[in-house]
Amino acid sequence: MKDCLNVCLIGTGRAGMIHARSYMGNVVGARLLAICDPCEENLKKAQEELHVAYTYADYQVALQNKEIDAVIVVTPTGTHKEIVLAAASAGKHVFCEKPMAISAEECDEMIAACKQHHVKLQVGFMRRYDESFQKAKEVITSGRIGEVTMIKSLTHGPSEPKEWMYDIAKSSGPIGEVNSHDFDTLRWYADSEVKSIHAIGRNFRSCEKKAEYPDYYDTVAVLLEFENGIIGMIDGAQYVQYGYDARAEILGTCGNVLVGSQKNNNVSIATHDKCMHAEVMPSWTKLFKDAYINEARDFIRCIREDDTPRVSGHDGKMALILVREGLRSLLEKRPIRIGE
Template sequence: METLNVCLIGTGRAGMIHGRNMAKKIEGAKLIALCDPSPENLKNAQIELGVEYIYTNYQEALKNEEIDAVIVVTPTAYHKEIVIAAANEKKHILCEKPLAMDEQECLDMIKAADRNNVKLQVGFMRRFDESFQEAKKIVDSGAIGDVVMIKSLTHGPSEPKPWMFDISISSGPIGEVNSHDLDTLRWFSGSEVSSIYSIGGNFRSPEVKEKFPDYYDTVAMNLTFDDGKLGFIEGAQYVQYGYDARTEILGTNGSILVGDQGKHKLSIATKDGEIKRPAMHSWTYLFKDAYVSEDQAFIDCIRNDTEPLVTGYDGLMAVKLVRVGLQSLQEKKIVLVDEKGEE
């Protein structure tokens, strides 16, 4: 197959990660187009990436018959319309997480991709991280026996943007950071979640409690799986010390730890008798190589006509579990996951 021509839709911080990869690091692909409603973002991205075509309207971009695939990195509210339009134009799609606003939107997008025989990959980059992939191989080999419990956490350092305090829009940490953990647990367990119990609280932004009484910045989630496995997820925003993503898989004969709080594999000993380690500062740094692998895998699955490692169904289940987890938190009870996103 010839080189695949790619269009990046959305040139913000996350979008430019994919843009730089496609422009310089991915075999079998060429970034030929950019689309963004912001003329300033578009101009800056074009100067840096040197692409031939630029568009402020995605519908115009999709009319370009030279484009074989698109990467969608826009606000979630626009994912459905863009992905369905791209599928109808026979463009393969890599869509950043979350896949959509709700499960029905996800189903509509999956159906559009299936109907048009195009690939739909969802951007859960942890599945492409070298350490996470090695852990999955070890789990699948049986080296730690049968998996009985999986724990995963994500702590984000940044102060929430004003819109995030409204959890009807953001879903709080469960949606903002823990969707990665939910996908990680499904991946390592090889099973579907059967129930979720969530508890949480607002510990770092007391000034918004009156206006947003339901806002929470810290959450703990207990999960059970259809096959009896146990799960635990911890999430937090505005931790300030750094970005933190770690997973532990416990088996009947051993365990695996994935991730580290340190930015580098070094410790600094000083004359005052203290040992210091720089903390990981950003997800963009921690998962830099994972994004390259993710983008390469997207191109490879198109060229080889194989199923993406992260499918539309995986994206659908993450959206569903975020909803169930938030429902549990708000209703202060265990919520059963009684449907699997199928009609």
Template sequence: MKKREIGVCVIGAGRAGMIHAANFRKNVPFARLVAVVDPIEETAASAAKELGIDRYYTDYRQALLDAEIDAVVVVTPTIYHRDIVVAAAQAGKHVLCEKPMAISVRECDDMIAACETAGVTLQVAFMRRFDESFVEAKRAIDEGAIGEVVLVKSLTRGPSQPMPWMYDLAKSNGPLAEVNSHDIDTIRWFSGSEVSEVYAIGGNYRNRHVAADYPDFYDNVSLTARFASGAQASIDGAVAVRYGYDSRVEILGTEGVIFLGQTHEKTTIVAGPDRLLRRPFMNSWRSLFKEAYLAEDTDFVAAILEGRPPRVTGHDGKMAVRVVEAGNASIKSGAPVRL
């Protein structure tokens, strides 16, 4: 008899980790949140208390020995993804791995091979593919609503200061990975083709206080790409922009265009005696993509129970990392990079 409930453990109790954990605790059908993991015991204990569960670990390897855990959600700094995913696969646990999938294509290959060998599901957390408006746009493209895709433009700008480890490109791969992985997956998905050439430029404009220690760090990046199909793309990424969380997409076709993006967090508009209109700008990705996270988590469990491939695969994660590597190489060399 097939198991009808999946025991889940979330590894990493930060902002994104707690979104996943809350979903599996209350809102994902046929799933049960068994435990959380965080190397800082105070954080792990606090997360477990907030979630209303009685089990937490400070070492993911202990969690992998727990027979009640069938699947893990990996929400740690990128440098740990490869080792955790490979160990999880070897322990027979299904895996939902947050983006960016890994630091290098080689690490992605290790993760994919481990999950294939173990026969477990590997899904990469590109939640925008589960956002209702993104799904509708993809359907419109596939139905020929705008003709042949010519250009995909995608931008993500975040208000937050980078976490200290993110300044070190050896640990984070920079904003192209941490911020723009979603954009890279978006342009691949909407174009239906693989990137064949990139040219990128980056600069540090808002975090100059770290320039001496991290001279390669950039907080603003612009990447232009060509696809194997001949279509074009551009990506704009930024951190610490302060004005709000900004995520927008434009898909230009031979016969039309599609616009995606919501810059306002609320529908309320205030008009005062100064005759100015005021409307709050989108504050966080947690607000904009709240429903997409839930749809992503729900589909992960459904894929496991139905024995089908996930909607976002390890290959998708690997292709995004491939573009990140090429983009960073282009920033460093000042020249286009062919893939």
């Protein structure tokens, strides 16, 4: 295998640029060779920062470049399947951002295509590459807290939803927008598949949207039962305004693990009014900056060593199924057995 693997980023929006920056001098043995985006403005802006060798408006043209070894797909979800199938057919290894696809059937097609053409398929759940979340997994595996009985995970996003997000047929609401990472984290920690799911949600912060979007919810609680008996709990919220929040707790028979913090840094200020003050984490881009770099490094390592990615196509598919079934539970106001 050649000394340096060449990567092409397909999709240069906000999330795409996070991946692009991860490859700018941070991943030994790989470089960002090309970028692709049908939006001329996005492509031009990205190139002004990245200065890559090739720019493309059409991913089909980019895939014809024999110098490219792998692609990073960070485009609208509805385009993932066609791009991944084309990339696999062209012999390019694939990193695909979550959500993996529109349906489980599309996920199966993507998995099959990558297997058929002998290329790697990794899905973007970066919490598995965060140092703190990884440490918790190590503690679980070691047995230091005994048998795991319950796992809790939360994600709260600070930003006001964009107009299209209020239509849960398009966004799935917080279950899809913020909690897909929690579903993956719980499956990873539990080392088991989900048996049943029950979600309850309500709109507390965007009441002015209730008439136009009666099904929209900004806050959700999800209860899960795993096949191995572990209980899972997830809470999600959008537009919390105070900052970005991603934490987890694992309860064992003889101990527990707490993961994450709401703090932006390790500075606390005590003032004359006997109060303690600290800055809150502002965004996911800062909290998981190192995790994104570790994720990119492991993708390249898997290609070089012909290893199985830590987050597989199956993991992407199962997270998508839980998002879909969680939303169905919320709308039908009842527990759902997975696969019913």
